[in-house]
Amino acid sequence: MLRYNKILGFQKSSSRRPTLHGLLKLSQCGYSKLNSDDVTHFKSILSKPEISVVEDQDDIASYNSDWWNLMRGKSQMVLRPSSTEEVSQVLKYCNSRHLPVVPQGGNTGLVGGSVPLNDEIIISLNRMNQIIGFDSSFSIVKTQAGVVLQRLIDYLQPFGYMPPVDLGARGSCQIGGNLATNAGGIKLLKYNSLHANTIGLKVVLPDGTILDDMRALRKDNTGYHLKHLFIGSEGTLGIITETAILCPKISAASNVALFALNSFDHVQEVLTASKEFLSENLTAIEYFDKECNLIMKDNTKIFNPLGYAHNYYLLIEISNFDDTSDVETNTKAIEQKFFKFFEQVSDYVQDGVIAQDKFQFNSIWELRERIVEGFVSQGLAFTYDFSLPIDKFPAFVERMSDRLGNHARTGGYGHIGDGNIHVQASIKGHDDLELYQKLETKLEPWVFDLVEEFEGSISAEHGIGSFKSPELHRNKSDEMIKTMGQMKQIFDPNRILNPNKLFQ
Ligand SMILES: Cc1cc2nc3c(=O)[nH]c(=O)nc-3n(C[C@H](O)[C@H](O)[C@H](O)COP(=O)(O)OP(=O)(O)OC[C@H]3O[C@@H](n4cnc5c(N)ncnc54)[C@H](O)[C@@H]3O)c2cc1C
Structure with a gap:
């Protein structure tokens, strides 16, 4: 049962989705333009102005671009306050001058929320790191x-x-x-x-x-x-x-297993069994399908120890919270728990492995966590983050795959324990922008109609940002959107904060 192949490192792609969302229409009416007096003022209120006020366009470039390299903001300035009081002074001034701003954290958001749509000032939080x-x-x-x-x-x-x-x-x-x-x-x-x-x-x-x-x-x-x-x-x-x-306590011991299955009914059986049998020990259940597995094989150096013949894979992490025993006893207890679980679900599972050390633990996790990069390495990619009834996962991916035909490779993976699936599709290579745009027109808004048909959510966890703001109505009623608008009006009547994100 305990079999494992050495998993090697990952080669990161340098190329991502192209700049399509730069085409979004912006309603910038009523905002002021940044001028030299503004810059002087910001320098006077921020500590260490030489690092807190970024004006050099080369330095600003990475703040103007998102994780996909899909957006190109035109911000002329990044402010990097170091305290709440400095943020307060900056916002008070921007509000009085009607200067729009975009708050930015690590800029890893995947829905175009953290980057300006036009020339908004970027307020980066990266100096507030205490x-x-x-x-x-x-x-x-x-x-x-x-x-x-x-x-x-x-x-x-x-x-x-x-x-x-x-x-x-x-x-x-x-x-x-x-x-x-x-x-x-x-x-x-x-x-x-x-x-x-x-x-x-x-x-x-x-x-x-x-x-x-x-x-x-x-x-x-x-x-x-x-x-x-x-x-x-x-x-x-x-x-x-x-x-x-x-903050929860770190468990006394944890381990991860990878299971290969051939039928999605069996995936659901194992899911149910894991919740019942592993119950309070269960710390994560993740899922990916065959195409994701093949995408990783073809585009990365992360290999699946269970091979490539199976239709579905489940990653299950369990932990032991009994800190009265020593680590070795706890580690053994976790392994025994997995063995018993294997026996319990052996009718459904084709194959399985348990990590034997930290390296294998991390490698199994990498196999799942880096699928997003696998698709991006394959070529120009479409990525969606949906909540769906779990039994609909394969049908959804199949419908999207049929829609794209043999122009793209489509796979599904995600946090199956929460009903959250990421559906990704890549064309081959990063140059055929024409094909990519043609497929994008085929996919959207069709894919959001499909989510509605399957009674899911258009955003399980990534948010709405600018990419999905035209689709918000699919999960929120008119009354809810109106109430959200009223809240926005109370907090931000001049609409200086992250304009055209979440709402249009
Ligand atoms: C490889 C990879 C894996 C990911 N996995 C997951 C995942 O499993 N689950 C998940 O939910 N997301 C995931 N994400 C998406 C992303 O990492 C999360 O949305 C994350 O929470 C964004 O944090 P950030 O600091 O990068 O925020 P940013 O990208 O900088 O900003 C995101 C949004 O928050 C706003 N914002 C940022 N900081 C502040 C602040 N201090 N005050 C007010 N507004 C602020 C921005 O204006 C923007 O609208 C993943 C992304 C990548 C690249």
Whole structure:
């Protein structure tokens, strides 16, 4: 049962999707243009102006472009404040001058929310990277918003704790960006959403008002829970500058197994069995189909130890929270749990492997986490993030694959335990823009109609940003959109914050 091939490193592609969304029409009416007095003012209110006010166009280029390299903003200036007070002064000034701004964290967002659509000023949080401290009696960590997730993971590790959120972009995304997008990721199944784990926020409103809700009390039923408005608001209501987050304990031991299956009914059987049998030990269940597996084989150096013959793969991580025993005993206990589970589901599973050390553990995870890059390496790619009824996963991918014909390779993968599927399709190579655009016209809005037909969500976890703002109505009624608009009007009447994101 325990078989494993050595998995090698990954060769990263340099080429991504082209700049199509630059074609979006912008309603910039009523905004002022940045002038030299503005620049002088920003230099006077920000500490270390030589690094907090970025004007050099070469330096600004990466801030103007998103992770896909799909967007090209025209921002002339990036401001990098280092404190809540500085953010407040910047916003107050921009509001009074009607200068639009885009808050930016790690810029790993996948829906075009973190990059200007025109010449908005970029407010980067990357100098706000102080970890304020960890209170182990309540397991709450307080940080500035610009702390990179991996750094927070490393900081909490010696205390025996970890952030409640984790995702493939951990090396670049920031905790403030995670909150602004209400990021889901690979641990939501076990530790719940950021709404459930955020216990305090400090936010600056567009007029410079500071909302300080950082007392971080476990219980506090005194009126509206305003912080929840900002979680998932994608930088359209205020700038998050500090956070207080509940952190779960790191498990005493954990391990990961990879299963190969041939029928999707069996995938569902194993999923149900894992929730019943592994229950509180279960920390993640991830899924990918045959085409994703082949895409990884053809475009990366990450190999599947179970080979390429099977139709579906499940990655299951389990953990042991009994810290009364030593690591070795716990590790053995986890392995035994997996063996028993294998026996339980042996009618459904064709093959399986369990990691035997940290390297294999990470390699199995890489196989799943880097599929997005596999598709991007294959060629110009379309990527969607949907919630769907789980039994509809294969049918959805098949319909999309049929639609694209043999022009593209289409696969599905994702956080199956939460009903979240990422559907990706790539054409061969990065040069045939004409074909890519032709296929894009075929796909959109057809693909969103299909999500409606399958009663899903057009965005499970990546958000709406600018790419999906025309489609918001598919998951929100007119009344809900109107109410969201009224909230925007209260917080940001001059519409300076992240214009044309989330809403059109
Ligand atoms: C390889 C890879 C894997 C990923 N995996 C996942 C995943 O599993 N789950 C998932 O949910 N997402 C995933 N993502 C998407 C992305 O990493 C998340 O959306 C992440 O939370 C964005 O954080 P960021 O700091 O990069 O924010 P950015 O990309 O900089 O910004 C995202 C949005 O938040 C706003 N924003 C950023 N910081 C602030 C702030 N301090 N205050 C107010 N608004 C702010 C921006 O204006 C923008 O609208 C992945 C991305 C990549 C590249």
